[in-house]
Amino acid sequence: MKAKLLSVLAEPNRLDIVELLRNGPQPVGEICNKLKLHQPQVSKHLNVLSKAGFVEVHPEAQQRIYNLRIEPFQEIDTWLNSYRKFWKDSFDRLDDYLIKLQEDEMKKKGKSHGKKK
Amino acid sequence: MKAKLLSVLAEPNRLDIVELLRNGPQPVGEICNKLKLHQPQVSKHLNVLSKAGFVEVHPEAQQRIYNLRIEPFQEIDTWLNSYRKFWKDSFDRLDDYLIKLQEDEMKKKGKSHGKKK
DNA sequence: TAAGCATATTTCTGTATAGGAATATATAAA
DNA sequence: TTTATATATTCCTATACAGAAATATGCTTA
Known part of the structure; x- marks a missing residue:
């Protein structure tokens, strides 16, 4: 278990984004609206989440639809097992x-x- | 689930301390030796862990024995459930x-x- | 009470990073 | 090809916080 993985979720807005994406894939604009965040910040957070493997993106016209990936959560789960x-x-x-x-x-x-x- | 809880574990040395304490309660000096960290830093990390409920302390003569508490891990586990x-x-x-x-x-x-x- | 060990606390500094604002890129529609 | 929409990127600044060093506190034993 790398602390890096946890640090990605440790940022409040990023965690909010992840929790929002539990409800299903969302384009960036939706995330901005629902969480009342500015678009550049959301894009930056999504970039961090993406690099850590928490999300993946599927372009759809001009939109970019983000959705959760399960692997990092499974990794956290495995780590929790040792406790x-x-x-x-x-x-x-x-x-x-x-x-x-x-x-x-x-x-x-x-x-x-x-x-x- | 508060991001704060995760941020406490997101610091590498703090995570190392937690992982070390899985093996059982340890006095501060032991933690310093095993992790090759300076004592003031360890005390400060333990303070952060303590405030977040990850550890508790039992004084024993001049030593202070720290051990893990299960509640925050259960909280993380509960949070993971929603995923x-x-x-x-x-x-x-x-x-x-x-x-x-x-x-x-x-x-x-x-x-x-x-x-x- | 003095001395010694174990731990906590304070102060300072450097660094990482989140947010704001402006701008760039890409796709679609007119 | 211009215009509009959606998103990404860049640059700047401020803040949070981890580490280092010095010092303080607390308990024990002589």
């Missing part, structure tokens, strides 16, 4: 803690759900 | 396209898997 193990461990530890409380308090019945340690 | 629908639609459209090719080519058997349109 899911960490979450699970966290929950295991919480689980251990709750079970310990339970045992300390009443020492009567064993655990009812999975526990690793 | 999974988009992926699915993308795959559906690819599916449609492949099916259409297939039909155009041989017009014999119907589809064998889910199709929305």
Whole structure:
């Protein structure tokens, strides 16, 4: 995972553009109108998004229709996966803690759900 | 989803710190050594991470042990969810396209898997 | 209380980049 | 071929922020 990929989405207007494009492909003008941004800025942001692989463009007459590409999101998803193990461990530890409380308090019945340690 | 959250991870050294903390809690000095960073910079990055909720600290004698918190990652995960629908639609459209090719080519058997349109 | 280690904070500087304004390019229509 | 529309590009400026160096704070032990 490169920080560069995240930095592209870390700019508020750029993130807005990406979120807008979730609804489907849009020409530049539409994006300007909906987000109340000036055209040159939108073009520049789209250029950055394009270089990072977040969007692709399809010319249509004088318009240029931009749409999202899934690959970078999948890359982020894959990266997040390496943290899911960490979450699970966290929950295991919480689980251990709750079970310990339970045992300390009443020492009567064993655990009812999975526990690793 | 706030761009602010992503911007915190978009800084390379900060991302490195986060990735390091996946392996477990670490005192500041350890982080400095392992990442070859100067202590004041690490403290400042940790401060940013802390304010954004990515880490929490537990003092231990003169040391301060930092560890990851799961909430911001869950937030990112939730945000990514809203793009999974988009992926699915993308795959559906690819599916449609492949099916259409297939039909155009041989017009014999119907589809064998889910199709929305 | 003094001394030592671990960490935090402050100040300064350089750099990257987002936005504004003007202009260039490309396609379509008259 | 001129004009209009849609988008891209260039140049400039201001701001945010990461790193360096120096210093401050806090905890521990003698």
